[in-house]
Amino acid sequence: MVNKLDLYKVFCKVAKSESFSKAAKELYMTQPAVSQAIMQLEKELDTRLFIRTPRGVSLTDEGTLLFEYANSAINLLHVGEEKILEFKNLTAGELKIGVGDTISRYFLLPYLEQFRNKYPNITFKIVNGTTVELCTILKSGGVDIAICNLPIEDSTLELRPCFEIHDVFVYGEKFKKILSKPLGLDELVKLPLILLEPNSNSRKYVENYMLSKGIKVSPEFELGSHSLLLEFAKINLGIACVTKEFSLEYLNTGLLNEVQLKEDIPKRSVGVCSLKSVPLSPAATKFVEILENK
Structure with missing residues (x-):
């Protein structure tokens, strides 16, 4: 069964070519199939769309009105299909x-x-x-x-x-003597700690790990960004828990030092x-x- 969209495609092709036979050739259909499609559309609309002449066909007034809308709609569909191809080919989007x-x-x-x-x-x-x-x-x-x-x-x-990534603790010049040897997490939490805010996923991960060891964390400062953690530690306000891979600029230049823990916090991603x-x-x-x- 031919769907309504196909009927309108046939209708527009016949209207443009003003010939059933030309439309059939362009649509790779038989002429009887094209005629049948037009008859079906006219029946469904209860309206005559074409005037048949010995030289071909021409639109009726009703057909002319319908063609304006149908042709615009089909053109818009073609544009939509082209846009989909652009998205698929990553030439737009x-x-x-x-x-x-x-x-x-x-x-x-x-x-x-x-x-x-x-x-x-x-x-x-x-x-x-x-x-x-x-x-x-x-x-x-x-x-x-x-x-x-x-x-x-x-x-x-x-x-x-x-x-x-790896969660580590870092410190500034003031804490060098205190942190000259490896510490356990139970010893570390006795020092002033600087952590991200409680709703941070990074904070939750470290805090949950320490809780699994029976160690509760009570930070001196809770900050909203990783960069602030580094800056607070640099001016010796405490020992900050940071992501090592995101702190190399400070660690490699000696602005901060990494706390050597007896047991490293497990890596994450x-x-x-x-x-x-x-x-x-x-x-x-x-x-x-x-x-x-x-």
């Missing part, structure tokens, strides 16, 4: 990424540059937030993917670890989060491939 400031600065920037060089017509929308905030935004459709601190316990999300129920867009798929093949 937008990639929406949720990421925190620290991960963006110390991890993501080179991959954004690599993707832009490879797919210059794809625009970026970057949304900042904590891991908890980004997961909420991801679930609401505000971003295609989120780059977050793992682990995350959420059965609705697909998690792809990309980069291993930064990874890509996406919704299990929603397939990744072509742009997001390619970006994840770049991250995974780094």
Whole structure:
């Protein structure tokens, strides 16, 4: 059975060519099939659309009116199909990424540059937030993917670890004598500690690990950004818990020193989060491939 859209495609082709036989040739149909399609459309609309003449066909007034709308609609469908192909071929589109400031600065920037060089017509929308905030935004459709601190316990999300990180404690010049030898975590918590805010995924990971050892943390300062942790430690306000891989600028230049622990905190990962129920867009798929093949 021919559907309504096919009938309108036949109708528009006949209207343009003013001939059933020409339309049939262009549509790779038989002339009787074209005639049958027009008759079916006229029957459904209860309106005569063409005037048959020995030289071909011409539109009736009703047919002329219908052609304006039908032809515009079909043209719009073709434009839509072309846009879909552009998205699939990555010659157009937008990639929406949720990421925190620290991960963006110390991890993501080179991959954004690599993707832009490879797919210059794809625009970026970057949304900042904590891991908890980004997961909420991801679930609401505000971003295609989120780059977050793992682990995350959420059965609705697909998690792809990309980069291993280590949580360490760092200190400034004032604490060098006190911290000249390895410490246990139970000894460390007796010193003034500087941690991220309690809702931070990084803070939760470290705090939960220490609680599993029977050690409760009571920080002197709770800050909202990784960069502030480093700066507070640099001016000797306490010992800061930071991500080692994101603190190398301070550690390698001697601005801060790493506390030598008797037992290191287990490593974790930064990874890509996406919704299990929603397939990744072509742009997001390619970006994840770049991250995974780094």
